Amino acid sequence: MKSADAFAKTRAEGRAALIAYLSGGFPSLADSIKAIDILIDNGADAIEIGLPYSDPVMDGPAVQRSAGRALAAGFRTRHLFEIVEAVAGRVPILSMTYWNLVERYGVDAFARDFASAGGAGLITPDLIPDEAEAWMAASDAHDLDRVFLVAPSSTEERIASTVAACRGFVYAQSVMGVTGARAATSAVAPALVERTRAHTDLPIGVGLGVRDGEQAAEIASYGDAVIVGSAVVSCYLEADDVPSGHQRLAELTADLAAGVRR
Amino acid sequence: MPQPGPHPSPRPSASPATPSPDSEGASRSPDVGGHWGEFGGRFVPEALIAALEELDKAHAKALEDPEFHAEFDRLLREYGNLPSPLYRADRLSEGTGVEIWLKREDLNHTGAHKVRNVLGQALLTKRMGKTRVIAETGAGQHGVATATAATYLGLDCTVYMGEEDTRRQALNVARMRLLGAEVIPVTTGSRTLKDAMNEALREWVATVDHTHYLIGSVGGPHPFPKLVRDYCRGIGDEARAQMLERTGRLPDVVAACVGGGSNAMGAFTAFLDDEGVGLYGFEAGGEGYDTGRHAATITAGEVGVLHGARTYVLQDEDGQTIESHSISAGLDYPGVGPEHAHLAATGRAVYEPVTDAEAMAALERLARTEGIVCAIESAHAVAGALRLAPDLAPGSVVLVNLSGRGDKDMGTVVDYFGFADTNGKGTAQ
Numbered sequence: 001m002k003s004a005d006a007f008a009k010t011r012a013e014g015r016a017a018l019i020a021y022l023s024g025g026f027p028s029l030a031d032s033i034k035a036i037d038i039l040i041d042n043g044a045d046a047i048e049i050g051l052p053y054s055d056p057v058m059d060g061p062a063v064q065r066s067a068g069r070a071l072a073a074g075f076r077t078r079h080l081f082e083i084v085e086a087v088a089g090r091v092p093i094l095s096m097t098y099w100n101l102v103e104r105y106g107v108d109a110f111a112r113d114f115a116s117a118g119g120a121g122l123i124t125p126d127l128i129p130d131e132a133e134a135w136m137a138a139s140d141a142h143d144l145d146r147v148f149l150v151a152p153s154s155t156e157e158r159i160a161s162t163v164a165a166c167r168g169f170v171y172a173q174s175v176m177g178v179t180g181a182r183a184a185t186s187a188v189a190p191a192l193v194e195r196t197r198a199h200t201d202l203p204i205g206v207g208l209g210v211r212d213g214e215q216a217a218e219i220a221s222y223g224d225a226v227i228v229g230s231a232v233v234s235c236y237l238e239a240d241d242v243p244s245g246h247q248r249l250a251e252l253t254a255d256l257a258a259g260v261r262r
Numbered sequence: 263m264p265q266p267g268p269h270p271s272p273r274p275s276a277s278p279a280t281p282s283p284d285s286e287g288a289s290r291s292p293d294v295g296g297h298w299g300e301f302g303g304r305f306v307p308e309a310l311i312a313a314l315e316e317l318d319k320a321h322a323k324a325l326e327d328p329e330f331h332a333e334f335d336r337l338l339r340e341y342g343n344l345p346s347p348l349y350r351a352d353r354l355s356e357g358t359g360v361e362i363w364l365k366r367e368d369l370n371h372t373g374a375h376k377v378r379n380v381l382g383q384a385l386l387t388k389r390m391g392k393t394r395v396i397a398e399t400g401a402g403q404h405g406v407a408t409a410t411a412a413t414y415l416g417l418d419c420t421v422y423m424g425e426e427d428t429r430r431q432a433l434n435v436a437r438m439r440l441l442g443a444e445v446i447p448v449t450t451g452s453r454t455l456k457d458a459m460n461e462a463l464r465e466w467v468a469t470v471d472h473t474h475y476l477i478g479s480v481g482g483p484h485p486f487p488k489l490v491r492d493y494c495r496g497i498g499d500e501a502r503a504q505m506l507e508r509t510g511r512l513p514d515v516v517a518a519c520v521g522g523g524s525n526a527m528g529a530f531t532a533f534l535d536d537e538g539v540g541l542y543g544f545e546a547g548g549e550g551y552d553t554g555r556h557a558a559t560i561t562a563g564e565v566g567v568l569h570g571a572r573t574y575v576l577q578d579e580d581g582q583t584i585e586s587h588s589i590s591a592g593l594d595y596p597g598v599g600p601e602h603a604h605l606a607a608t609g610r611a612v613y614e615p616v617t618d619a620e621a622m623a624a625l626e627r628l629a630r631t632e633g634i635v636c637a638i639e640s641a642h643a644v645a646g647a648l649r650l651a652p653d654l655a656p657g658s659v660v661l662v663n664l665s666g667r668g669d670k671d672m673g674t675v676v677d678y679f680g681f682a683d684t685n686g687k688g689t690a691q
Contacts, residue, residue, distance in 0.1 A: 012673075027691055053462050053581075053582065054451065054583040055307075055451070055456060055457075055459070055568065057307070057322055057463040057464055058307050058467075059464075060464070061450075063452075064450055068450075068451070069443070070303070071582065072454070076580055077580045090526075097565075099305055099567050100305075100566045100567040100568065100575070100577070100581040101580060101581045101582075103566060103567060104566060104577065104579075104580060105580070105581070105583065106582030125307055126305050126306055126307060126570075127305065127306075128304060128306075128308055128311060129306060130295060130303075130304065131303050131304060132294075135381040148308070149307065149308045149309075150308060151307065151308045151309035151311075152309070153308075153309050153310075153312040153313065153470065154308055154309075154311070154312065158308070158311060158312075162308065172309070173307070173309055176309055176467055176470065176471075177464075177467055177468035178464045178467060178468070186557045200346075254406060
């Protein structure tokens with residue numbers, strides 16, 4: 001199942017998609033699988049599994065902490081494929097990963113194993129198309145989506161070249177800053193989405209900073225997908241135990257899912 | 263800081279050497295994307311690409327602007343105490359069979375070669391119309407140098423420093439604050455240099471419209487490795503001219519310590535096309551290569567991506583960064599500048615580890631023979647040169663870049679040699 005399948009469905013329903021991010025192996029290997037089930041049960045249209053990395057320069061405190069805990073508990077790259085295999089089939093499953101982990105595994109081998117586990121594709125926050133020759137080849141060979149980022153600071157030329165390299169959707173980084181839930185969504189995001197739309201027919205997902213259903217509804221008014229990450233992992237960071245984290249996650253997801261349907 | 267004593271050698275009449283497009287041979291230029299062979303490039307969020315492009319253009323323009331050179335030269339000379347002397351270390355050389363010469367970067371303002379990089383980048387920051395710099399620092403030397411240049415040139419300054427390091431280097435935290443900089447302890451990850459760099463990159467994404475990231479070494483995304491090298495290459499340009507003036511010949515060997523590698527790139531660049539000159543980089547071997555507790559990135563690392571560039575990285579089987587170790591905070595980093603990776607891969611330069619014990623023995627020997635207390639980082643280069651000497655033809659000329667002075671390291675020296683013990687004789691452990 002590819003990203004396009006989810007967007008075909010949401011477009012038919014006349015709404016934006018909800019894409020939820022969770023660090024792989026957090027709060028534990030088994031519970032990250034359980035969490036993804038909760039996300040899907042409560043209305044997530046696609047899942048991004050973050051591959052925990054020692055030096056996540058794009059991420060704010062919540063994602064850093066969740067990834068750090070997964071690594072401390074012994075998370076390995078191969079566990080990603082186990083999670084994907086366990087949850088694939090209902091909605092598209094992507095992974096958001098820093099590039100060194102893919103390169104270390106072997107770009108083609110990673111693409112092969114991710115695809116055979118049932119994964120849809122990769123979102124690569126620190127890989128720009130200019131450096132992506134090996135990934136372009138591997139994603140073609142194994143028929144995977146490749147989602148690159150555009151940012152408020154991107155020039156028109158860079159937006160054009162970036163969307164040309166994307167398959168599945170385009171990830172619009174809506175604020176100049178790291179991941180993390182924010183009280184107010186970005187004022188520059190609608191302009192970025194509009195600029196990006198001028199260069200592509202691909203769906204545009206808007207990420208970084210979404211906290212609740214109200215913000216999701218606001219972004220859903222101009223974006224094709226609302227991407228929520230830090231708020232998701234915070235359900236567990238702020239809960240006393242894993243069961244109450246699951247409970248919080250179910251409530252948050254339902255709120256967000258209602259938001260994209262407003 | 264104590265003032266340096268009288269210069270041990272006549273100061274050369276030449277101006278401090280600053281980068282010039284005319285002197286840049288093809289062999290040392292990366293491609294347009296910042297690659298030297300398979301190394302370098304840009305592995306950063308798209309949000310930073312516009313700023314990196316702007317920086318690349320501003321730097322290229324500055325290099326061609328005589329006004330920039332005049333101002334940079336003036337600052338280096340009048341403020342930085344440059345050019346630094348080239349000194350023939352006869353007593354250190356005794357019994358080695360070779361002639362060791364020291365490029366005295368330890369006499370620079372702020373105590374190391376780093377003043378070249380910070381003045382260059384601070385000037386560039388002003389030319390770009392930005393009003394603030396941020397920096398990462400490990401032991402605090404780059405932070406102090408950045409705070410110095412920022413306050414001198416009227417820029418706001420924030421320095422990210424691992425919480426662990428702020429405790430170990432409290433005096434440098436105080437120096438930065440005295441200079442007017444804001445110091446932010448970093449509490450993520452291992453709370454050391456690499457995490458300070460992560461935090462500086464995160465902060466830069468959010469403030470890039472008015473803030474320049476004044477990176478402290480020849481690492482990071484393009485154009486930083488080239489830019490920092492260009493501002494540090496005066497070390498080698500000066501030393502090459504000084505050596506020719508004093509001896510009428512080039513050295514047989516140039517030796518420098520390598521952490522990220524700014525002083526070594528600064529020393530090597532002028533000699534890259536001199537085929538007869540051997541280039542040696544000495545990495546931190548820590549407690550020994552086989553203990554796993556070291557920072558010998560080129561010797562022990564494998565190709566990967568860290569902090570925006572493809573280079574050699576100390577990493578585990580999955581590509582997670584491994585913590586490095588060195589008695590010298592300035593070399594304690596699990597990556598290395600991509601141009602060094604390229605010089606190693608092509609064989610133009612040789613990189614070898616020097617252990618903590620070898621470095622401390624060399625530090626003591628230099629102090630006892632020449633009356634020069636160098637930084638522990640620089641002591642790795644001295645130790646490497648001494649180890650190399652028996653393999654060189656008798657009378658060979660070895661140029662060692664003495665990249666910094668040792669005042670900052672006295673706490674470590676006290677612990678290592680047991681000087682706190684009133685009966686301490688200064689014998690190594």
